[in-house]
Amino acid sequence: MATALKTIAVPEVTPAHADAWHQVVTASMAEDLPGVPPPTRNQSYARLSRPGPGSRLLTWLAYDTGGGRTRPMGAATLRLFDRLGQEHLAETELHVHPDARRRGIGTRLLSAVVDEARSQGRRSLIAEAPASGAADLFCVRNGFRRALTLHHLLLSLEEVHRGWLDELTGADQPGYRTAAWNGTVPDTLADTFAAAKNAMNGMPTGDRDHGALSWDAERVRAVAAVVAGRGDTLLTVAAVHDDESDGTARIAGFTEIVIPGGTAARARQYDTAVVPAHRGHGLGVWLKAHMLRRLHDEYPQVTEVETDNAADNTHMLAVNEQLGFRRQRTSHEYRLTLTERKEPA
CATH class of the missing domain: 3.40.630.30 (Gcn5-related N-acetyltransferase (GNAT))
Structure with missing residues (x-):
């Protein structure tokens, strides 16, 4: 034909x-x-x-x-x-x-x-391709260079014991309390949440030429509005540190989950970050365990959570694997240089 x-x-x-x-x-x-x-x-x-x-x-x-x-x-x-x-x-x-x-x-x-x-x-064009597949070869043939390797992980919530989550979330975290919300961050926490989002600029990005992204309250609200506009459900759990010196409540870390369509069986991990000054206290596992408990209690139709981590983000990989995430596949992010980087005069 x-x-x-x-x-x-x-x-x-x-x-x-x-x-x-x-x-x-x-x-x-x-x-x-x-x-x-x-x-x-x-x-x-x-x-x-x-x-x-x-x-x-x-x-x-x-x-x-x-x-x-x-x-x-x-x-x-x-x-x-x-x-x-x-x-x-x-x-x-x-x-x-x-x-x-x-x-x-x-x-x-x-x-x-x-x-x-x-x-x-x-200056740069980014594309993602499954490792060792047709798209991987297509990128190489067309002049893209490998910039970052991602491990994709999946957690079966049916294999996570609710009592174990109670143990993880019940562990003492002196100086911290949790705050949780659906959709847009409460106004009282918007500025400090945006500041915590900026901690993601320190995450490994390989040779992606990713640039630095500045978060503010307006951008945080705009992202939540886009997620809601797509019909998805955005859940956030944050660790709040109350500064006794000035009485200010500041977000020390957070984790986000999106449920596609609000009813999907597989949820997606969005951002997770701990502000540098608050690292080393186990907040990553503590926050993610709180989120998994929310899914167990409030969204029983969710049976899986998917996430991805840069291969060199060993700390977050360890956190996820401690919680039961298992590696499913690997992909590569490729970068095509369109124009040369201009150094400041």
């Missing part, structure tokens, strides 16, 4: 575009990431139409128009970061339907992505 390939840039994502994206991604993930649940159609549309704050998302679709019908065969996005400290950075996600591979679709989509990233003045 004759085939004809057509690649289009999507000026504004509609439900029909999101459905085409969803078809390609579902087939691609079934081939490359068996066992990893693909997004639902609603989640695909929400993701494409509501990018995170401080960024823009551009979309391309490739169709096979031969044989009198139109079938989506490839999809790509380019996320352009506009926030201060990351204006040089862009990320891409690219999928090709297994039935349409080795026909130049991926190359054509990548060319469109790279041209646009360059035209937007970006």
Whole structure:
């Protein structure tokens, strides 16, 4: 049967575009990431139409128009970061339907992505690929260099004894108490929560050229609004330190979980960080145990939690493995240099 390939840039994502994206991604993930649940159609549309704050998302679709019908065969996005400290950075996600591979679709989509990233003045383009797979080889062939290795871990909550979580959360943490909320941080903690978020700038990022990200209360609220707008549930547990010298309550660490659609069986670990001045007290395990207890008690439909850690983030890997997370797979983040880094004069 004759085939004809057509690649289009999507000026504004509609439900029909999101459905085409969803078809390609579902087939691609079934081939490359068996066992990893693909997004639902609603989640695909929400993701494409509501990018995170401080960024823009551009979309391309490739169709096979031969044989009198139109079938989506490839999809790509380019996320352009506009926030201060990351204006040089862009990320891409690219999928090709297994039935349409080795026909130049991926190359054509990548060319469109790279041209646009360059035209937007970006210095680095980041892409993630499962280790030792077709996407891994595609990145290497197209000039990307490996920047970071990620271990993906999964926790089965059915294997975590509720009594053990009580023991972990009941352990004495002198000088600290917990605060928990759903969605947006309470106003009284917004500024100190943003300050704690800045502790993530010290996490390993390999050679990603990630830049430094500055958090404030406005950005914290904006991220929560995006998560809610996608129909997901954001849970946060924080460790609060009450400073006796001035009576100020400051967040010393936190952990976040997102439940896709609010009802999914597999939750996703978002950010976890402990402020440097408060490290060495076991707050990471303590906070994560509190979060797992919340899931047990308030969200019984959640049976799994997935997370990922940089391979050289040995401390957080140890925390997660102590709680029962097990390594499922490995992926690599690749960086394509678009323009040379300019050193300050």
